[in-house]
Amino acid sequence: MSRASNIPHFGLYGESSWINDPEFFHIEDIESRSGHLGWKINPHRHAQLFQILILKSGEAKVQLDEQQYKLQGAWAIIVPAGVVHGFRFAPDTDGRVISIAEPLLEDAYKEKAAKFIQPLLSQACYIDFNDHRNVFSELWPLIQQLESESAFIREGRGLMSEYLIKAILLLLYRQHANGKVGSANKTESSHAQWLKELIEKHYREHWTSDQYAQALGTSTSRLNRLCKTTFNQSVLDLIHDRILVEAKRSLIYTVRSVEEISYDLGFKDPGYFSRFFKRSTGLPPGKFRTLSNQPSI
Structure with missing residues (x-):
């Protein structure tokens, strides 16, 4: 699998220019x-x-x-x-x-x-x-x-x-x-979706659970209860999962160093990033990259 310095972004596949049309x-x-x-x-x-x-x-x-x-x-x-x-x-x-x-x-x-x-x-x-x-x-x-x-x-x-x-x-x-109705009511579903969107915007800034709760106009304990009900995870688990997904993408699909990836993800200390990654996956970033370097589909 050939690697580029960054994961390719396309408008449509193979077409590098973005079609700037909000109704496209x-x-x-x-x-x-x-x-x-x-x-x-x-x-x-x-x-x-x-x-x-x-x-x-x-x-x-x-x-x-x-x-x-x-x-x-x-x-x-x-x-x-x-x-x-x-x-x-x-x-x-x-x-x-x-x-x-x-x-x-x-x-x-x-x-x-x-x-x-x-x-x-x-x-x-x-x-x-x-x-x-x-x-x-x-x-x-x-x-x-x-x-x-x-x-x-x-x-x-x-x-x-x-x-x-x-x-x-x-x-x-x-x-x-498949015909199953979720247990969360409309307000809870909306809050859960808004939380996901906020995490997408701010995960590189390492917002705390309190900051997400404040942005959503609720308490941290209530937001954590909602997350447990909807996602079976805490707010912190969701934040860490999103950081981990982006870290894996960068390790697999780019040639950036572990240090560069850690800074891009908002970590001030590459060593702390490596410990976070190993604690989450069981592997240090470098070994994960090596094991993932297999022929693509």
Whole structure:
């Protein structure tokens, strides 16, 4: 696996320039993007794009951060902005890739759909449709309609596309939740999502649990109870997990030194970063990098 000094960021894969359009979305079939590349997409990430991959048939080896999976048949793969991802598809795999500018989804935070859509935006996941072809048969026409809206300039195209994207996300949420209703009420769910967003913005600043609680207008003890109920983790666990994910990304996908990575992640002492990393993973950063230096998918 070749390494660059930084993890590649793309607007769309292979296109280095960011499309500065807050209402941007793009849909294409898997073959058109990867077929001429040997059906392989090397590990990369998008700073401002949320992606959904819909596999109708075929096979895909998927890499999300340091984890690898092999999927066959009908699946949806959720890739939030910032997650390192790569793919190797079997030839003739049929599916679509939907890329959505994050600002296009921000209005959803203020709508009734928020409690359904927001959980899909913060964490990569896989959604299996192989034993639920009836649900997939509802999803696929929406994908085709979105593809049609993308292909032609028509009146109300943007609005129709936005409605279709939200309908797709709602169906994905239903399948992901598998009919189970979460125990947290609407206010608690909102606080949990806001906490995730705040951690994403401030984890390099090493905010304390008290600072996150203050920003959310609640007490530290109450916020920790919410985290235990929603995520089965404390606020500090969530903060450390986010730092650890970024540390692993940098060790695997860049050639920056451990010292450079530690400073980038807000550690003033590289030695403390190394101890933090070993305590969390059981391995010092250098050994983790060596063991992770294996052929990519």
